[in-house]
Amino acid sequence: xxxxxxxxxxxxxxxxxxxxxxxxxxxxxxxxxxxxxxxxxxxxxxxxxxxxxxxxxxxxxxxxxxxxxxxxxxxxxxxxxxxxxxxxxxxxxxxxxxxxxxxxxxxxxxxxxxxxxxxxxxxxxxxxxxxxxxxxxxxxxxxxxxxxxxxxxxxxxxxxxxxxxxxxxxxxxxxxxxxxxxxxxxxxxxxxxxxxxxxxxxxxxxxxxxxxxxxxxxxxxxxxxxxxxxxxxxxxxxxxxxxxxxxxxxxxxxxxxxxxxxxxxxxxxxxxxxxxxxxxxxxxxxxxxxxxxxxxxxxxxxxxxxxxxxxxxxxxxxxxxxxxxxxxxxxxxxxxxxxxxxxxxxxxxxxxxxxxxxxxxxxxxxxxxxxxxxxxxxxxxxxxxxxxxxxxxxxxxxxxxxxxxxxxxxxxxxxxxxxxxxxxxxxxxxxxxxxxxxxxxxxxxxxxxxxxxxxxxxxxxxxxxxxxxxxxxxxxxxxxxxxxxxxxxxxxxxxxxxxxxxxxxxxxxxxxxxxxxxxxxxxxxxxxxxxxxxxxxxxxxxxxxxxxxxxxxxxxxxxxxxxxxxxxxxxxxxxxxxxxxxxxxxxxxxxxxxxxxxxxxxxxxxxxxxxxxxxxxxxxxxxxxxxxxxxxxxxxxxxxxxxxxxxxxxxxxxxxxxxxxxxxxxxxxxxxxxxxxxxxxxxxxxxxxxxxxxxxxxxxxxxxxxxxxxxxxxxxxxxxxxxxxxxxxxxxxxxxxxxxxxxxxxxxxxxxxxxxxxxxxxxxxxxx
Amino acid sequence: xxxxxxxxxxxxxxxxxxxxxxxxxxxxxxxxxxxxxxxxxxxxxxxxxxxxxxxxxxxxxxxxxxxxxxxxxxxxxxxxxxxxxxxxxxxxxxxxxxxxxxxxxxxxxxxxxxxxxxxxxxxxxxxxxxxxxxxxxxxxxxxxxxxxxxxxxxxxxxxxxxxxxxxxxxxxxxxxxxxxxxxxxxxxxxxxxxxxxxxxxxxxxxxxx
Numbered sequence: 022x023x024x025x026x027x028x029x030x031x032x033x034x035x036x037x038x039x040x041x042x043x044x045x046x047x048x049x050x051x052x053x054x055x056x057x058x059x060x061x062x063x064x065x066x067x068x069x070x071x072x073x074x075x076x077x078x079x080x081x082x083x084x085x086x087x088x089x090x091x092x093x094x095x096x097x098x099x100x101x102x103x104x105x106x107x108x109x110x111x112x113x114x115x116x117x118x119x120x121x122x123x124x125x126x127x128x129x130x131x132x133x134x135x136x137x138x139x140x141x142x143x144x145x146x147x148x149x150x151x152x153x154x155x156x157x158x159x160x161x162x163x164x165x166x167x168x169x170x171x172x173x174x175x176x177x178x179x180x181x182x183x184x185x186x187x188x189x190x191x192x193x194x195x196x197x198x199x200x201x202x203x204x205x206x207x208x209x210x211x212x213x214x215x216x217x218x219x220x221x222x223x224x225x226x227x228x229x230x231x232x233x234x235x236x237x238x239x240x241x242x243x244x245x246x247x248x249x250x251x252x253x254x255x256x257x258x259x260x261x262x263x264x265x266x267x268x269x270x271x272x273x274x275x276x277x278x279x280x281x282x283x284x285x286x287x288x289x290x291x292x293x294x295x296x297x298x299x300x301x302x303x304x305x306x307x308x309x310x311x312x313x314x315x316x317x318x319x320x321x322x323x324x325x326x327x328x329x330x331x332x333x334x335x336x337x338x339x340x341x342x343x344x345x346x347x348x349x350x351x352x353x354x355x356x357x358x359x360x361x362x363x364x365x366x367x368x369x370x371x372x373x374x375x376x377x378x379x380x381x382x383x384x385x386x387x388x389x390x391x392x393x394x395x396x397x398x399x400x401x402x403x404x405x406x407x408x409x410x411x412x413x414x415x416x417x418x419x420x421x422x423x424x425x426x427x428x429x430x431x432x433x434x435x436x437x438x439x440x441x442x443x444x445x446x447x448x449x450x451x452x453x454x455x456x457x458x459x460x461x462x463x464x465x466x467x468x469x470x471x472x473x474x475x476x477x478x479x480x481x482x483x484x485x486x487x488x489x490x491x492x493x494x495x496x497x498x499x500x501x502x503x504x505x506x507x508x509x510x511x512x513x514x515x516x517x518x519x520x521x522x523x524x525x526x527x528x529x530x531x532x533x534x535x536x537x538x539x540x541x542x543x544x545x546x547x548x549x550x551x552x553x554x555x556x557x558x559x560x561x562x563x564x565x566x567x568x569x570x571x572x573x574x575x576x577x578x579x580x581x582x583x584x585x586x587x588x589x590x591x592x593x594x595x596x597x598x599x600x601x602x603x604x605x606x607x608x609x610x611x612x613x614x615x616x617x618x619x620x621x622x623x624x625x626x627x628x629x630x631x632x633x634x635x636x637x638x639x640x641x642x643x644x645x646x647x648x649x650x651x652x653x654x655x656x657x658x659x660x661x662x663x664x665x666x667x668x669x670x671x672x673x674x675x676x677x678x679x680x681x682x683x684x685x686x687x688x689x690x691x692x693x694x695x696x697x698x699x700x701x702x703x704x705x706x707x708x709x710x711x712x713x714x715x716x717x718x719x720x721x722x723x724x725x726x727x728x729x730x731x732x733x734x735x736x737x738x739x740x741x742x743x744x745x746x747x748x749x750x751x752x753x754x755x756x757x758x759x760x761x762x763x764x765x766x767x768x769x770x771x772x773x774x775x776x777x778x779x780x781x782x783x784x785x786x787x788x789x
Numbered sequence: 790x791x792x793x794x795x796x797x798x799x800x801x802x803x804x805x806x807x808x809x810x811x812x813x814x815x816x817x818x819x820x821x822x823x824x825x826x827x828x829x830x831x832x833x834x835x836x837x838x839x840x841x842x843x844x845x846x847x848x849x850x851x852x853x854x855x856x857x858x859x860x861x862x863x864x865x866x867x868x869x870x871x872x873x874x875x876x877x878x879x880x881x882x883x884x885x886x887x888x889x890x891x892x893x894x895x896x897x898x899x900x901x902x903x904x905x906x907x908x909x910x911x912x913x914x915x916x917x918x919x920x921x922x923x924x925x926x927x928x929x930x931x932x933x934x935x936x937x938x939x940x941x942x943x944x945x946x947x948x949x950x951x952x953x954x955x956x957x958x959x960x961x962x963x964x965x966x967x968x969x970x971x972x973x974x975x976x977x978x979x980x981x982x983x984x985x986x987x988x989x990x991x992x993x994x995x996x997x998x
Contacts, residue, residue, distance in 0.1 A: 132950060132971070163873065164888040172840060172854040172867030173876040177972035179845045207906060208947040570849050781973075 029566025045322050075641050078503050078608060083645075084262075085605055086633045088120075089107045090265030092225040092250060093486075093493050096258070099221045103212050105257035112249045113225065118242035124212055131595030137197060139396050140178050141590040143555045143583050144548040150191045150488055151554035162186065162561045166568065170282040182575040183582065185565045186558055199540040200599070206493065214362035215493050222493035229267055243271035261482070262557040264490035273477055273762070281453030292749055299745065300436050303435040304429035306355045311424075312346040312416040320409035327404055328397070335401035346754075348726050349377065355361040355742040357425040358437040370422045373762025379678050380729040384722040386670045391718075397658065402715070430620055436741050449686065453693045457780075459700030461671045467699065468709035469661070471653035476645050477765045500627060504617040504641040509592065512545035515639050519619060522633045526624070533623035538607045541599060542592050555583045572641040648668040660714040664721070668695065671725065681698040690728040690782045698775040705770075714766045723750060731783045747780040812929040812940055815918040824934035825915045825959065832861040833916075835992070836983035840869070845973025857980070860988050861916040864908065871902045878995055879908050885998050888898045906948050914941065914955055914966065926955070936960050 092113075094106040110124045138145065146154075154161045166187040167176060175197065176189040206213045206224055214223045247636035250261035296305055324331055346417070356373050356607075391403035432435050460467070479487070504519060506512025516539040526532040543551070559580065566576050592607055594601065600607075608616040626628050627644055634642035635748045668691050676684035695717065704711060755776065757769025815822060824905045842851040854870040864880030873969070880883040882905060887893040906925070913921035922928065925948065926941035941955040953969040967977040 135972075164891070167869070167873035167875040167888045170842075171869050171886075172853075172978075173854075173879065173976070177845075177970065177974050178851065179841060179847070179972055179974055181844070207946055211946065379847045419853070449869050534807045638984075 023141040028753045031234065046320075046325075062678060065511055072505075074612050074614050075503060075505055078611050079641070079643060080613075081611060081616055082501070082605075082608060083382045084505065087266045087270075088229045088231075089605070090227050090229055090246075090263070090267055091367075091490060091494075092227075092246075092303050093222050093264065093489050094225070094253070095220050095222045095260045095262065095489060095493075096255075096535060097220060099209075099214070099216075101257055102259055103210060103214070103258045104220045104221050105253050105261075108224060108257070109249060109253040109261065110225050112253065113227065113246065116242060116245050116249070118229060118246065119227040120230045121228040134196065134200075134599060135177070137590075137594060138176075138189050138594050139184065139288045139585055141594065142184050142192055144551050145192045145196075145543065146188060146551040146554055147195045150188070151550060154554045154557050158557050158561060162558065162565055164244050165565070169569070181569055182571055185562065185569055185579065188555065193366045196541060199215065200602075214634075215495075217492045221494075222489065225262035227648070229265075233267075234637050238636045241271060241275075243267060244275075260489070261608060262486035262489035268486070269409075269477070269479060272483055273479055274277060276762070280762060281765070284756050284759060288752045291752050295745075295748055295752070299434060300654055301431035301434035302429070304425075305383075306349060308350040308421065308424065309347055311420070312350050312413050315416055316409040316412040319412035320405040323404050324401060325407035328401055332401060335398060335405060335468065339391070345691055346413045346416075348380075348730075349413050350421075351745045351749070352730050352742045353421040353428075353737075354378070354415050354425060355436050355745065357421075358432075358434075359439060359741075365422075368423045369425075370418060374418065375678075376520040376729050377414065377417055379674070380726045381410065383671045383674055383725045383729070384410060386674065387667045387718055390670070393663070394438060399656070410469060415601050417776050433446050436745065438540070446470055446785070449689045449782055450694065452697070452778075452782055452785050453689045456693045456700055459704070460696045463703040464702050464704050467665070468708055469657050471650045471657060473649045473653065478763075481507070495566065499623065500621045500630070500642065500644045502619045502621065502634050502640055502642045503604070504619065505641075506615045506617070509609070509615045510545050512617045512639075513539050513542060513547060515637065516619060517544055517547065517632065519637060519640055523621065523630070524620070526633075531625050531629060532621065534670075535608060536603075536620040537623060538592065538603050538617050540594060541603065545589050548589050552583065559583060625731070657709060657711045659716045660718070661709070664695075664714070664717065668692070687728050687786070688787065694721055694724040694775055694779045696777055697778040698771065699719075701774045701778070702771060707767065707770070710767065712767040713771045716768045716775060719754070720772055720775030720779055723776060724782065727779055727783040728786060731786060743780065743783050747783075809958075810907075811931040812938075813931070815928050815930045816894060817924065817928050818923050822930065822960075823834045825939060825957075826919060828848070833988050834859055834983050834985040837981045837987070838867070839979040841977045841979075843975045857978070857989065858992060859912075860993065861912070861918065863988075863993065864912055865915050866995050867895070870998075876995075878886055878998070879911055880914075880996055882908075883996065884908070885995075887998075905946055910943065910948055911953070912951070914957065917963075934961075951960075 055182060055520060092100050092109065094109060096102040096105070106124065110122065113119065114122055154163075165188075168190055169178060170179070170189050174187065174190055174192045176184075176187060178187075180189060181187065197550065206215045206222075208214075212350075213221045214221055216222070231243065252261070254261040293303070293306070296303060321722040324335070352373060353369070356369050385407060388403045388406040391399045391465075392407075432438075444556055477549060501518065504512050504516045506515055516537055520535060520537050520539055522531060522533050527534065562576060562579060565571075595603075606618040606620060608618060610616075619640075621627075627642075627647075630641045631644070634640045653769055668688075670686070671691060675687050678684065681689060698720065699709065702709070707713065725745070727746060729738045730746075731743050751773060755769060755773035757765050758773050760766045809900070812817055812833045817825070825922050834886045835856065838855060840855075842853075844850070853869050853873070854871050858866040858868070864878060865874075866884065867877045868877075869875045869877075872903055874889050876885075876887040883895065911920065912918070912926050913925065922941065925945065926943055929996060930940045930942040931940075937959055939957040939959075941957070943949045943952060943954070949971070951971060953971050955969070957963070958965045962978045962983060963980060965977060965979045969975045
């Protein structure tokens with residue numbers, strides 16, 4: 022109680038602020054419902070040149086795709102493979118991990134389809150048939166008779182009373198051909214299968230439930246699916262392959278999690294050892310943990326208040342708070358350890374307050390500029406850091422003066438031992454020149470480049486799985502285009518124009534094929550043309566009916582059916598089985614607009630498809646890897662630009678605090694850190710990508726802290742504080758460069774190099 | 790009244806058929822039914838056919854005649870000559886149609902996996918490939934080597950969605966084949982003058998039009 026009264030008397034406003042933050046953290050944690058944690062690189066990156074509604078459609082489609090998984094059971098003997106697949110299907114059903122799971126539902130109910138075709142035959146004539154009719158109706162009539170008397174027709178002759186020209190034959194052939202393009206797998210004995218190079222593949226397809234995709238659960242559904250697959254594989258001596266983004270995400274995340282745990286444990290152990298050796302007690306750790314808890318609580322509170330979808334990268338970036346908390350804690354602790362016997366806690370604060378405040382402002386400036394970014398992910402990073410840092414600052418200013426007592430300090434330790442420092446040469450300008458030369462030499466190799474495909478290397482197992490899936494499904498690469506329309510028909514009209522252009526590419530051999538709703542449901546304009554073509558045959562109806570022996574009543578019905586304006590054939594007219602098969606591409610209404618997706622298979626030159634799409638309104642061609650990499654390029658460039666603004670603001674702040682000479686001199690530090698790090702990273706062959714940019718924000722912020730701490734106060738304590746900060750940061754963040762998870766590796770390497778340069782700059786700043 | 794009479798007749802026929810145990814399920818691969826495969830006399834043949842298409846619920850029939858050509862591994866070709874000329878090639882992954890004097894057309898349907906199964910079914914039946922037939926059909930046999938009838942019921946659901954069954958008749962030679970569709974329609978092919986021989990290069994060209 023005494024200490025609390027003392028704190029209140031010394032800093033009532035700060036204390037009140039601090040209490041507000043704490044209360045807000047608690048209230049938010051209780052009131053705010055759990056938010057969605059996004060792990061996709063693409064989910065937080067707005068697509069350039071894409072409207073908000075189109076981006077929403079794209080995101081909806083991607084989410085649906087992400088939940089789709091396929092399992093392939095393969096082997097030499099069909100019966101064994103089939104039995105294994107049936108067993109696996111049954112096991113998977115029992116997991117409850119799927120919203121949908123099917124072994125053979127990808128087949129179209131031909132009876133239903135036949136009925137739909139028969140009922141709507143005059144609306145569904147394809148362009149070629151229409152052309153044949155209008156060019157020479159007599160020849161077409163004779164052809165239809167030849168067809169009726171030919172060896173084999175797919176359509177039933179029992180419909181001749183309503184379709185005497187057997188138009189349903191061409192419609193039926195056309196649709197069956199298109200259905201075939203939906204999958205290369207064929208139904209056989211209750212399973213969907215194919216045989217490639219003597220190996221049978223049976224497919225089990227499923228849609229994972231939302232909970233199953235939760236990568237953070239300890240006993241995740243994906244892990245269960247892997248186990249069941251492996252168990253069936255060993256029992257039946259078959260191979261089970263897993264295809265789908267959810268499997269890759271899980272493997273990548275769990276691998277990274279394991280690795281991060283090892284790295285974290287080792288680095289924390291080293292930090293503890295270091296603290297023990299240098300401080301001879303662990304009290305500083307309590308300060309650090311207290312500050313960290315408050316910072317993380319405040320940051321989480323702010324994040325939950327301002328954002329609905331929280332990105333995992335923002336959370337990772339939030340770990341930069343650890344560095345700041347350590348820095349503030351170390352600085353306060355060491356200054357207290359080296360204080361004069363007469364000094365009290367708040368006297369220490371007076372001495373270091375200015376430095377801490379400047380350090381706080383300059384670092385906040387780095388993050389503040391990110392708030393103006395159009396990218397949600399950057400704004401999240403900014404909010405995390407701004408609020409977390411504010412909490413750390415308040416802890417150092419308000420709590421530490423009372424909390425750090427003499428009992429917490431071992432006077433014989435390295436940090437408490439007074440030492441006479443020797444004057445260091447002022448090397449900073451030389452370091453700045455050296456880093457400038459390095460950057461100038463490296464200029465030809467410096468470039469912003471993100472390649473999302475290089476960030477993830479699938480394991481051998483997943484690689485083999487996807488190879489098997491490609492063999493079974495028959496295509497390797499598919500991109501897609503999103504079509505936006507004001508109505509269902511408008512979307513189909515646009516889709517028709519787009520797919521006709523794709524047909525041209527297909528004819529030239531530049532495209533293997535595509536999957537589109539319009540292949541099964543022509544837009545109204547096409548259906549009107551179809552009816553018009555059918556009307557051309559009316560003058561020949563009597564002759565045809567006479568030959569086929571069709572009575573008068575049926576003739577009247579036929580005339581009525583062709584001439585009348587019956588309802589149009591729509592997506593809802595499709596048989597259920599076919600509608601389910603195209604459900605993922607026929608997205609329907611989203612926010613008052615209608616969306617269709619065209620899957621483009623094996624385009625040899627995607628730029629041609631992109632050109633077609635960009636020449637049309639309401640068509641967006643998506644190449645996820647390429648587009649995401651381009652967006653990350655844009656994001657990185659924006660971060661670098663904002664960064665330059667932030668550094669300029671820091672220089673102004675330095676000059677205001679320390680005057681022209683000293684301010685500018687100190688500003689050399691962020692400049693050298695920036696140029697030096699970029700130069701060294703380029704020397705190692707790295708491009709400046711998003712993760713380098715994120716690392717640079719952290720190191721300039723922390724590097725500036727070192728400079729500010731070292732610039733005033735008792736030189737020896739400052740030097741020790743900076744050394745301790747440097748070592749802890751290198752151990753905690755620099756160790757991340759040993760990760761095999763490439764984004765983490767790049768981030769860790771950037772921080773390792775940057776912090777090393779920051780420390781050299783601080784030492785080279787030439788203070789005693 | 791007519792419908793009822795037809796139904797009663799059908800039921801009686803069906804009852805007699807099964808009660809007399811005329812058709813027995815057989816394993817064609819057992820080696821006991823070589824008289825059936827013997828009727829085909831080898832891998833490829835050409836001959837004449839008469840085709841009768843019957844439509845469900847109608848007394849109408851569509852009769853046509855022409856020549857047929859079968860080559861194992863290639864497929865079946867129907868050259869319909871009368872009353873309207875047409876040609877149809879049904880191969881495992883090819884479906885070519887030529888109407889009257891028009892250009893041959895490759896139909897997209899050939900890419901449909903269900904079509905592939907139907908084509909395989911037809912080919913194995915026409916060429917009496919017992920191994921494939923056993924995989925695709927359940928076989929029921931009536932009669933003996935002097936006069937036999939073989940009924941084939943497709944095992945695959947997808948093939949069964951098109952064809953209910955196939956009935957083949959023969960003695961020392963293959964005489965007719967009737968394909969019963971699920972729609973109730975049927976096609977009967979009656980063969981004559983079947984000649985077992987290697988196909989000429991000219992005849993084989995049609996498969997790669």
